[in-house]
Amino acid sequence: MADSPATNGGAQPNVPSLNALAQYCKDFSFENPSAPRSLQPQAQGPQINLQVNVNAKALSETDFEVDLALSGDAKVGDDVLFAFELTYGGVFRVQNIPQDQLHPVIMIECPRLLFPFARQIVADAVRNGGFPPLYIDPIDFVALYRQRAAEMQAQGVGQTATA
Template sequence: MSETEPKGAAEQQSQVKLRIVTQFIRDLSFENIAAQKNLQGDVTPELAVEIGMDVRKRPTDDQYEIVNKYKVSSKNKADGTPIFLLEVDYAGIFHVENVPEDQLHPFLLIECPRMLFPYVRRIVSDMTRDGGFPPVNLEPVDFVALYRQEILRRAQQQQQQQQPSGNV
């Protein structure tokens, strides 16, 4: 029995701990371009959603600030006339323990945004509805795929910077 006790204690100590300390809107902008330009007639909206993520270590031990940046724009499908633009930066401060150093970056940019997403989704829905449009309900986001795309993009940028130019 004594062999299982230390093993159980070690497993308990190394268990990942994740807690949201706080979350908040860092920046929010909604432009009703259709109302500003008095857009009338037959309008068929076409939505585009862009997502960015940022992470930084906070001075407090084991705390990180994650910022999800959403840009939701709508244009008239027929002529490309802008209808509305919504930009929201939503941040969360997380307390994270027992994540191996080599897994920390993906953990912070996948798990933490996944926890914040329902709140951002509600904000986007409320803002578009309050702006005079049908509420936009964001589709679930595959944060693993977003993370992989970002890593690939950064690797390509590094590769381009390291290539010598053709001029001598």
């Protein structure tokens, strides 16, 4: 029996694949504007606000840059204890994915792969700022995708693979 690419370690033709080629911190900011006062015990727990955004652009027919943007703050009343902004990016190679499934793969699966790394960067920065680490709860990227699709549809904007 002759060796085929599938049996000698080569890639199988036409098999769907998603590969992370690179991951990187694109932009990051952490502020502790009221230090050291903000580090004193507080009478009440802070209100945590978090915003999440995903953007993607095609670099080639198979390669896409995906940015996961996380921003947030912690406040007690009107006082900001800390604030952060992180854009964590990745370059992904997507092959043999049907065209009708390409956009969801890029906008759901790619940020899902980036999220644990971005979450750790935020947790470490908050801890290094003198607070208990902020471990962001897992994000439902499917729900986020559907919400964004509904907003775009309401605005009459079509989706593209490079959203």
